Amino acid sequence: MPDQTPSHHVPSRVPSGVPDGGVTRRSFMRTVGLSAVAATAQTQAERLGDAQPSTEDTNQFGPEPGRIRLKINGQTHQLTIDPATTLMEALRWHAALAGTKEVCDRGACGACSVLVDGRLVTSCMMLAHDAVGKDITTVEGLAKGERLDPIQESFIRHDALQCGYCTPGLLMASKALLSDNPRPTFEQIKQGLSGNICRCGTYTNVFNAVLEASGQEPLRDPEGPDA
Amino acid sequence: MNRFTIATATSYDDASAIVKSDRFALPILKAGGMDVVDHLKEGLWEPDALVDVLRAEGGAAAPIQEHREAGRSSIRLSALTTLDEIATSTLIQARCPALAQSAGSAATPQVRNVATAAGNLLQRPRCWYYRSKDFDCLKKGGDRCYAVQGLNRYHAIFGDGPCHIVHPSNLAPALMVAGGVAHLTGGDRDSIPIAKLYHTPDRGVRDEHNLKPGEVVTAITLNAAPNSGFYAIKEKQSFDWPLVMAAVALELDGTRIANARVCAGAVAPVPWMLPAVGQALRDVSIDDDAGLKAACARATQGAAPMSDNAYKLKLLPVAIRRAVLKAAGKEVE
Numbered sequence: 001m002p003d004q005t006p007s008h009h010v011p012s013r014v015p016s017g018v019p020d021g022g023v024t025r026r027s028f029m030r031t032v033g034l035s036a037v038a039a040t041a042q043t044q045a046e047r048l049g050d051a052q053p054s055t056e057d058t059n060q061f062g063p064e065p066g067r068i069r070l071k072i073n074g075q076t077h078q079l080t081i082d083p084a085t086t087l088m089e090a091l092r093w094h095a096a097l098a099g100t101k102e103v104c105d106r107g108a109c110g111a112c113s114v115l116v117d118g119r120l121v122t123s124c125m126m127l128a129h130d131a132v133g134k135d136i137t138t139v140e141g142l143a144k145g146e147r148l149d150p151i152q153e154s155f156i157r158h159d160a161l162q163c164g165y166c167t168p169g170l171l172m173a174s175k176a177l178l179s180d181n182p183r184p185t186f187e188q189i190k191q192g193l194s195g196n197i198c199r200c201g202t203y204t205n206v207f208n209a210v211l212e213a214s215g216q217e218p219l220r221d222p223e224g225p226d227a
Numbered sequence: 228m229n230r231f232t233i234a235t236a237t238s239y240d241d242a243s244a245i246v247k248s249d250r251f252a253l254p255i256l257k258a259g260g261m262d263v264v265d266h267l268k269e270g271l272w273e274p275d276a277l278v279d280v281l282r283a284e285g286g287a288a289a290p291i292q293e294h295r296e297a298g299r300s301s302i303r304l305s306a307l308t309t310l311d312e313i314a315t316s317t318l319i320q321a322r323c324p325a326l327a328q329s330a331g332s333a334a335t336p337q338v339r340n341v342a343t344a345a346g347n348l349l350q351r352p353r354c355w356y357y358r359s360k361d362f363d364c365l366k367k368g369g370d371r372c373y374a375v376q377g378l379n380r381y382h383a384i385f386g387d388g389p390c391h392i393v394h395p396s397n398l399a400p401a402l403m404v405a406g407g408v409a410h411l412t413g414g415d416r417d418s419i420p421i422a423k424l425y426h427t428p429d430r431g432v433r434d435e436h437n438l439k440p441g442e443v444v445t446a447i448t449l450n451a452a453p454n455s456g457f458y459a460i461k462e463k464q465s466f467d468w469p470l471v472m473a474a475v476a477l478e479l480d481g482t483r484i485a486n487a488r489v490c491a492g493a494v495a496p497v498p499w500m501l502p503a504v505g506q507a508l509r510d511v512s513i514d515d516d517a518g519l520k521a522a523c524a525r526a527t528q529g530a531a532p533m534s535d536n537a538y539k540l541k542l543l544p545v546a547i548r549r550a551v552l553k554a555a556g557k558e559v560e
Binding site for chain 1: 228229230231232233234235236237260261264265267268275277279281286311334335336337338340341465466
């Protein structure tokens with residue numbers, strides 16, 4: 001965002017080595033992530049014991065880590081988190097749902113967009129505690145089993161990604177837009193996706209993907225309907 | 228972010244009581260959290276507790292309501308009404324379009340779904356020296372405003388300092404021209420007009436508002452202003468902080484402007500009323516473009532731009548004229 005605050009270094013928390021032998025990079029990292037989470041959860045549970053109240057029982061959470069329950073893509077996840085944990089961190093590092101991306105970490109780029117009770121939010125600027133009791137939908141929740149959501153199919157058809165890092169956020173923003181407005185105008189599409197930044201500049205293909213997913217003709221002229 | 232406790236307030240009075248009690252050393256009120264979380268991430272604030280008012284009304288904000296009495300209409304928002312709810316409310320769009328437009332123009336869909344009305348009014352300035360922990364500026368107890376000798380492209384063109392922030396609220400200028408009032412609990416008064424909510428930096432540089440510790444905004448009311456409009460000029464029009472913004476409320480007699488209230492934003496440390504422009508707009512026809520331009524040109528009287536922001540002198544009259552046209556129901560690009 002043309003924000004007036006300085007930009008920030010995004011820390012890398014991903015192991016650099018990739019093992020060979022039939023393990024994909026993603027499945028390897030997911031396994032590493034899950035065991036790390038399990039180990040952390042176990043030590044915290046041991047340290048805290050079962051006496052640690054979950055946030056649902058009290059109006060006070062913290063300052064020690066505690067248990068919360070988040071309903072993500074229809075499944076309830078019990079997570080042990082520090083109160084300062086954002087929803088993005090809870091999803092990526094605690095629930096091992098790495099589809100939600102961290103980029104600017106200041107609510108300015110939209111890469112971490114998810115739906116909370118159907119509303120599009122930047123999960124990096126929402127405390128995980130704020131999402132307790134709500135329905136959270138991440139990019140992993142768009143497909144029904146092996147069947148992709150129509151907006152995902154449309155993104156593929158229109159090659160609506162280059163590096164792909166903004167794609168989960170753009171998919172969620174497109175999904176939210178079409179849920180509110182099943183047949184948006186070109187201008188409404190631009191407004192609905194205005195909180196998502198694509199560094200590769202693939203906006204025109206994204207707009208076309210949304211147009212087609214809403215039953216409209218894609219544009220031949222990428223500059224817009226009047227250009 | 229530092230380690231803290233989240234204390235969930237069950238009501239606004241509860242929130243106020245927690246803040247005023249000695250239960251926590253440095254409690255900070257939080258609603259949507261957009262600005263609070265930003266301060267925490269930047270290390271600008273290190274509270275030992277966030278007092279969460281998101282559930283102060285039982286989980287969902289009270290609906291936007293219209294109250295009619297003796298032929299006059301007023302609108303009531305909850306402090307927790309989101310910017311998106313304001314922008315998309317057909318009631319607000321009809322009764323105070325400037326407010327709906329100001330909310331819809333702010334930030335992004337993602338932010339508007341979370342950010343609250345009271346939070347928008349009480350957010351801290353976006354000055355890059357204030358927002359950077361490395362600059363010990365006046366607002367943080369330091370001895371100077373770095374914008375004076377430094378980079379001040381986005382700073383104030385009005386006001387005598389000593390701090391040269393612009394107030395960032397989109398809603399405040401619209402509420403200023405619509406007689407907005409913030410309703411309070413936890414103090415010795417029930418309400419404060421938005422026109423008295425803020426102070427200039429010479430009257431206290433560490434904060435921007437006149438609320439006392441423990442005072443909590445519970446609701447906002449405003450008068451109907453059906454002929455009102457808002458216009459913001461940004462470097463990236465779809466999503467950016469405004470370079471200048473203007474809210475205008477008109478009383479029209481046919482095409483003649485019978486009365487006009489004009490408030491500018493992003494040009495001064497507080498929402499900046501422009502009574503001289505309102506006066507000059509009186510009796511001008513909304514079809515008289517030269518007359519409108521002449522009246523709006525008065526907006527920059529008394530301005531004192533800094534080294535890098537004189538461009539705002541050109542933008543401000545344009546934003547006001549476009550807000551006037553929108554207030555009169557005309558299409559503006």
